[in-house]
Amino acid sequence: MKKTISALLTLFCIGVSCSSKVPSNDTKLSVSDKKATKETIILYKKMTQLAQKGILFGHQDDLAYGVNWKYEAGRSDVKDVTGDYPAVYGWDLAGLEKKSANNIDGIPFDKMRQFIKEAHARGGIITLSSHFDNPLTGKNAWDTTPKSLASALPGGESHEKFKSWLDEAAKYILTLKDENGKPIPMLYRPFHELTGNWFWWCKNNGSPEEFKILWKFTIDYLQKKGVHNLIYVYNTADFKTKEEFLEYYPGPNYADILSFDKYQHSDPTKDNSFIENCQRQFKIMDEVAKEQSKIMAFAETGYEAIPYDKWWTDTLMKAIGDYKISYILVWRNHGWQEKEQKMHYYAPYKGQLSEKDFVDFYNLDKILFEKEAAKENLYKK
Incomplete structure (x- = not known):
């Protein structure tokens, strides 16, 4: 039933003008890297189509621990809860800059x-972030010493x-190959949450021009x-x-997916601000995505310890x-955090x-986990 309804919805969106329709003109769907591997280009086009x-x-870190x-x-x-893996797996590259054996979450590289x-072999998608240390001070990514970005x-x-x-990051990325020795196509989300004020690359620590250069x-x-993957x-x-949203944007030739991060912090049964703010930001981002023929993502979200039993579907x-x-x-x-004395x-x-x-939530027609993603053969025409 789930697949049937989804197929009908897809046909409906093809037949009529859907309000948030992702651009489907293949001539506009090239990734920003002009030397991108064939599989990377295919993944981007399939993700664009699948968004319909x-x-x-x-x-994040799904397979390493729970x-x-x-x-x-x-x-x-x-998988313990649904019988299925997530379709997208998040990992972090921080630690490579120090030539550490483990990343910022303690996972051996x-x-x-x-x-x-x-995950790739099963048909999943990989996304990479990087909480690299502050290059000016050598302290962690949350050190916002002035002039760090410019340095x-x-x-x-x-x-x-x-x-x-970056040499260390490139070396590691180039080792991520499939069973045939081909580079695994991945999403890369550098300098994330750039409109915040908590990382050394955030907007409080550099001008729009400086960030775009970086x-x-x-x-x-x-x-x-x-x-090139x-x-x-x-x-x-x-x-x-x-x-x-666009103030620090490097331009359509340097980005492929538009996204924002937003977490639930207050009780959603008493405070509707999370929903309202997400809707406001999606509306703005959707306009930009249509203008630039990009796709959108909700790159990080969640409600720590999920204390509301209907948070997912509601x-x-x-x-x-x-x-x-x-x-x-x-x-x-992560589980229990000793320092903070709470579950995370x-x-x-x-x-x-x-x-x-x-x-x-898993059973909703519009929510796709790995089994359904794998059926799409995301890396093959």
Whole structure:
């Protein structure tokens, strides 16, 4: 029934003008990297088409650990609850800049490589973020010492160091290959939440011109190093106007997917602001996406510990509304945080309060997990 209804909806959208229809003109669907691999181009076009059918569900660090477990082969909190893996898997590259064996979440990069290969082989999609350290101070990504962003630019005092970090990222990305030795197409979301004020690359720490130079230099440098399997995700935090969303935007030739991050912090049964703010931002982003023939994503979201039992089908689905977004990704299931003395997870596990609602969410026609994504053969024509 789920597949039948989805197919009918797709045919309906093809036959009439849908309000948030993703551009379907193939001539406009080329990725920004002009040397992108064939499989990368295919993935982008398939994701664009699939956005008409539904929304791919993603989870950060899904295969590495969950609540009360770590590194159990084939395990996933999402799969424990639904019987299916997420369609999108989020991983972070931070740690490579220090030549660490583990990433910022403590996952060995060797294990992460294997998880990426396994997910890709099953037909899933990989998205990469990078909480790289502050290049000026050597402190973590949350250190907002003034001039840190400018220091990484060509001519800046940290530029050579920053280039060496990109060298490490490129080397690692180039090891991510499928069973046939081909580079695995992935989404790359650098300098995420750039309209916030909590990372060294955020808007409070550099002018629009400086940020655009940093973004363009990073993308160009990776491509010069032979990385041509990335789809680039432009990602903001909050914004109130179209002008604010585009203020730091590097341009259509340097981005492929438009997105923002937004988390639920207040009780949704008493406060509707999460839904209202998401709808306002999706409306603005949808206008830009149509103008530039881009697709959209909800690149990070969630409600820590999910204390509302209907958050998935009630709050989250209302926050998305009728907008055609490619994917949503909820953050990681770390479990108990000793320092903060609280639970930290964003997808339910067996027995969690919202488990039943998450299954109902899984069964919605427009929500797609890995089994349905795999049927689309996302890397083949």
